[in-house]
Amino acid sequence: MEGLSVSDANLVVYVHPSRSKNVSQAILRELSSLLFKFNETFDGVVLAYAVNALDKHARILSGVHPYFGVRLKANLLLFSPKPNMLLEGKVVKLMRESIHVIVLGFSSAVIVDEDIRDEFRYKSKRGEGKYVSRVHKRHTIKVGTMIRFLVKSLDEEILHISGSLIPDHTGSVGWLDGDVKNSTTESNKKRKQPDGEIEVQELGIASGDTHSVNNDREIKKKKKRRNAEEH
Amino acid sequence: MGVELAHNGECHEMEDVNFSDSELVYHVRDALISVQTGDSDSYHQLVGVMHHSERLAPDEVALLVTSLKALSGAVSYIDNVHHDSLLNSIFGMSLWKYGPDVMDALLELIIALAASNGKYVDSCLDMLVSNFMPPMYLVNTLKQPRGLAKKEQVLSRVHTALEGIVDLIPMAASRLSSVVVHRMPTTFKKDLQKDHLMYRTEVYVENILRLESGAIREFVGSRMLMAVVDMLIELDVAIGWDDILQDDSCKGIFAIELEDADEVAADDDNDENDYAELPRTLNRKSLGKNIVADLLDSLMVQTFEHLESCARNKRLGEVFETLLDSFMLTILNTYKSKFAQFVMFYACALDPEKCGVKFANTLVDRFVCSDNAVTRMSAVAYLASYLARAKFLSAAFVASTLKRLVDWCLEYCETQNGEMNPKAHRVFYSGCQAIMYVLCFRMRSLMDVPRLKSQLLVMPLGPVLKHKLDPLKVCLPSIVEEFLKQAKAAYLLTTSETFIFEDLLESDFSRDFGGLERLDMFFPFDPCLLKKCDRGYIRPNFVYWKHVRTTYGSDEEDSSDEDITEDFVVVNGESFMEEEGAGSLDEQHLDLDEFDYAMNKMSITPKNGFTYRFGGEQMQMPSRIRPSTTPESL
Numbered sequence: 001m002e003g004l005s006v007s008d009a010n011l012v013v014y015v016h017p018s019r020s021k022n023v024s025q026a027i028l029r030e031l032s033s034l035l036f037k038f039n040e041t042f043d044g045v046v047l048a049y050a051v052n053a054l055d056k057h058a059r060i061l062s063g064v065h066p067y068f069g070v071r072l073k074a075n076l077l078l079f080s081p082k083p084n085m086l087l088e089g090k091v092v093k094l095m096r097e098s099i100h101v102i103v104l105g106f107s108s109a110v111i112v113d114e115d116i117r118d119e120f121r122y123k124s125k126r127g128e129g130k131y132v133s134r135v136h137k138r139h140t141i142k143v144g145t146m147i148r149f150l151v152k153s154l155d156e157e158i159l160h161i162s163g164s165l166i167p168d169h170t171g172s173v174g175w176l177d178g179d180v181k182n183s184t185t186e187s188n189k190k191r192k193q194p195d196g197e198i199e200v201q202e203l204g205i206a207s208g209d210t211h212s213v214n215n216d217r218e219i220k221k222k223k224k225r226r227n228a229e230e231h
Numbered sequence: 232m233g234v235e236l237a238h239n240g241e242c243h244e245m246e247d248v249n250f251s252d253s254e255l256v257y258h259v260r261d262a263l264i265s266v267q268t269g270d271s272d273s274y275h276q277l278v279g280v281m282h283h284s285e286r287l288a289p290d291e292v293a294l295l296v297t298s299l300k301a302l303s304g305a306v307s308y309i310d311n312v313h314h315d316s317l318l319n320s321i322f323g324m325s326l327w328k329y330g331p332d333v334m335d336a337l338l339e340l341i342i343a344l345a346a347s348n349g350k351y352v353d354s355c356l357d358m359l360v361s362n363f364m365p366p367m368y369l370v371n372t373l374k375q376p377r378g379l380a381k382k383e384q385v386l387s388r389v390h391t392a393l394e395g396i397v398d399l400i401p402m403a404a405s406r407l408s409s410v411v412v413h414r415m416p417t418t419f420k421k422d423l424q425k426d427h428l429m430y431r432t433e434v435y436v437e438n439i440l441r442l443e444s445g446a447i448r449e450f451v452g453s454r455m456l457m458a459v460v461d462m463l464i465e466l467d468v469a470i471g472w473d474d475i476l477q478d479d480s481c482k483g484i485f486a487i488e489l490e491d492a493d494e495v496a497a498d499d500d501n502d503e504n505d506y507a508e509l510p511r512t513l514n515r516k517s518l519g520k521n522i523v524a525d526l527l528d529s530l531m532v533q534t535f536e537h538l539e540s541c542a543r544n545k546r547l548g549e550v551f552e553t554l555l556d557s558f559m560l561t562i563l564n565t566y567k568s569k570f571a572q573f574v575m576f577y578a579c580a581l582d583p584e585k586c587g588v589k590f591a592n593t594l595v596d597r598f599v600c601s602d603n604a605v606t607r608m609s610a611v612a613y614l615a616s617y618l619a620r621a622k623f624l625s626a627a628f629v630a631s632t633l634k635r636l637v638d639w640c641l642e643y644c645e646t647q648n649g650e651m652n653p654k655a656h657r658v659f660y661s662g663c664q665a666i667m668y669v670l671c672f673r674m675r676s677l678m679d680v681p682r683l684k685s686q687l688l689v690m691p692l693g694p695v696l697k698h699k700l701d702p703l704k705v706c707l708p709s710i711v712e713e714f715l716k717q718a719k720a721a722y723l724l725t726t727s728e729t730f731i732f733e734d735l736l737e738s739d740f741s742r743d744f745g746g747l748e749r750l751d752m753f754f755p756f757d758p759c760l761l762k763k764c765d766r767g768y769i770r771p772n773f774v775y776w777k778h779v780r781t782t783y784g785s786d787e788e789d790s791s792d793e794d795i796t797e798d799f800v801v802v803n804g805e806s807f808m809e810e811e812g813a814g815s816l817d818e819q820h821l822d823l824d825e826f827d828y829a830m831n832k833m834s835i836t837p838k839n840g841f842t843y844r845f846g847g848e849q850m851q852m853p854s855r856i857r858p859s860t861t862p863e864s865l
Contacts, residue, residue, distance in 0.1 A: 036402070036405075092398060092399060093346070093398075093399060095304075096253065096304070097256065097303075097304045097305070097306075097307070097343075098306075098307065098343075098346070098347065100346050100399050102399075102401060105401065106401045106402060107401075107402070108346065108399055108400040108401065108402065110307075110346055110347055110348075112307040112347070113307075114307075155348070155349025155350065157349060158349040158352050158400065158402050158403065158406065159349075159402050160348065160349030160352070160400065160402075162348075
């Protein structure tokens with residue numbers, strides 16, 4: 001998945017005198033206020049931060065007098081989706097007209113039916129809809145599937161992405177990574193697996209999927225940390 | 232015009248052609264697209280359909296539902312520039328006007344709209360939140376029993392839709408809390424004259440609390456709870472002291488108020504039905520027909536019930552955290568908050584061991600190590616009043632908290648060499664007054680337990696109170712007098728100096744240390760004047776001064792109403808002062824007959840009873856301390 005990056009930032013945090021008693025808390029609070037918001041300076045959304053080098057000396061700056069500036073270096077995990085990037089997310093709702101996806105657990109994305117390539121056909125079985133590829137029967141997208149899609153645009157305010165499934169290399173992550181089992185967990189038993197594919201699948205799970213899973217976990221951890229700090 | 236057109240147009244189509252769902256969607260898409268090319272006939276038909284609202288015929292309902300469903304399929308074609316009128320009419324629709332079918336279709340459309348484009352999220356949330364409150368004309372219908380079903384029908388759907396939106400767009404949760412706070416009905420006195428507005432506000436708060444306990448509470452819960460507390464505070468300060476004190480003589484009022492409260496307490500425990508026969512209740516008497524007070528009363532009750540449900544669901548702890556934060560941020564520093572603080576009191580009563588203890592500890596912490604003198608004094612005023620009045624706190628805990636206060640005061644004394652100075656040492660004096668006030672209420676119960684008695688006896692009260700700073704001269708004379716009397720009887724503290732109090736409620740010194748805010752006279756947990764709150768929730772957990780046994784109580788021979796007091800003290804000795812509160816309920820009931828007997832024997836009539844009972848030395852405390860709420864204190 002693209003759009004995630006780690007960047008080193010040199011920051012100056014202006015601390016209000018009323019917070020001077022506990023400067024490190026004030027700094028963390030200030031940095032926490034950046035989280036999960038689009039920031040133009042970083043050109044992305046700050047997902048997590050680590051302050052690694054605190055400057056021992058703060059300065060009182062003439063222009064912003066009673067505030068004092070604390071210089072610090074911070075490591076930021078940024079999420080900056082740009083048009084034509086490939087993102088991955090989990091399908092939370094699927095209808096004929098649109099597929100709704102959540103990326104990294106917080107950003108929402110929608111793919112409307114015109115942006116779904118003709119290869120996919122909508123099918124509804126017992127009230128549960130899914131998109132099935134006409135070419136590869138096992139390539140299906142339904143609620144719960146991780147899909148890879150192309151970014152068309154981003155609403156920075158609410159972090160809402162408009163996506164597309166037009167390019168060939170988009171669709172169910174499981175299928176694209178050669179893992180049929182993952183994408184069709186339930187109906188898979190009935191089907192005959194081609195020889196040797198199982199091993200490949202296992203590898204697929206091991207290598208391809210772990211990345212995104214790890215990402216997810218990492219973010220959850222960071223989220224927790226953030227919560228802890230806020231309290 | 233447009234309505235008619237749309238009606239005829241689409242109905243014919245439906246009858247003649249029998250469109251399938253997806254065909255309808257394409258039809259609507261075409262209508263939406265054609266606006267940009269200048270052909271907007273079918274678009275206007277569509278907008279017209281949205282305006283159907285009054286008394287819909289079945290076919291109109293069908294048309295509306297179909298159009299809404301078709302629109303949900305075509306949301307990605309809706310453009311906020313070209314389809315402004317359509318969006319406006321969708322967001323202007325009120326769920327309360329329609330039946331379940333239309334509601335479901337409309338909400339489906341709203342969810343689809345919110346999920347289709349970040350631009351619409353705010354408007355969609357706003358639309359849903361605006362449906363928290365019923366339109367004015369429906370209020371009367373909704374108040375009837377069958378109206379409840381309708382209310383539930385709408386509100387359950389609104390909340391499901393909100394949850395649906397948050398499921399699809401997690402970031403919407405943060406927007407939602409802002410929208411809810413922003414849309415909060417403002418409570419201007421004049422508006423509230425209308426019962427309708429009051430009802431709507433109640434429903435709104437009900438919704439906020441519902442969000443707090445709903446599926447998305449993780450994201451919005453704490454903000455919602457804070458919003459409710461803010462609202463309570465806002466109403467609280469809207470009730471001026473003038474509203475409370477309508478009679479001319481304020482002291483008289485408080486005497487009567489106390490009388491009534493006591494009488495109600497006696498009867499209330501006995502038999503609920505007797506209540507109606509009582510003289511006018513304290514609320515009517517002291518607050519009059521004050522709509523803001525009524526509203527606050529019912530909102531407080533709603534909050535109490537919510538806290539109860541939280542306690543049942545074992546999440547009082549997490550809710551309490553938020554409440555405590557909110558209390559520290561707003562209520563604590565609100566100038567003489569009168570009622571809102573009882574939310575804390577009740578939350579503590581629901582879980583004395585955790586919440587109750589935590590509240591007291593937080594207040595002590597704030598008193599001991601805050602920077603702002605006013606905040607510290609206010610914290611210690613809350614603490615004193617809380618320790619004195621909370622029936623559910625154990626004597627041991629009260630003793631340990633007192634110890635912390637005394638230790639702080641001692642430490643303070645040791646660093647001071649100067650003479651008495653009410654202004655400079657105001658925090659210290661407020662601490663001393665708090666200690667004395669708590670001891671007025673609790674000394675006897677502490678003395679009754681040998682372990683606590685020895686704790687109390689080794690507390691350095693003497694060095695603190697007899698220090699050169701002379702807290703006994705500065706603190707409220709009424710409290711000092713009562714304290715010294717009890718302390719003498721308990722051999723806790725004797726003074727060589729004689730104090731002449733002349734029955735003064737306050738002195739120049741106390742006024743000085745109280746400052747402009749008159750924190751010397753601030754007893755936030757004095758009996759709650761809101762009727763419903765008090766009767767159902769606060770009273771069972773509350774210590775009234777008249778139930779307090781004093782250390783000199785049973786020894787006093789010369790009191791005019793000695794027999795009665797004796798009787799009374801003995802009776803209560805077993806029930807009300809049983810510090811481990813809740814457990815003694817049964818005993819309480821057993822004692823009620825006796826208690827009632829004692830009350831009858833006293834033949835209390837509201838006005839004369841006052842002089843009879845409070846005229847005597849024994850009962851001097853409440854009428855002296857009560858007037859923390861008098862205008863003099865402003």
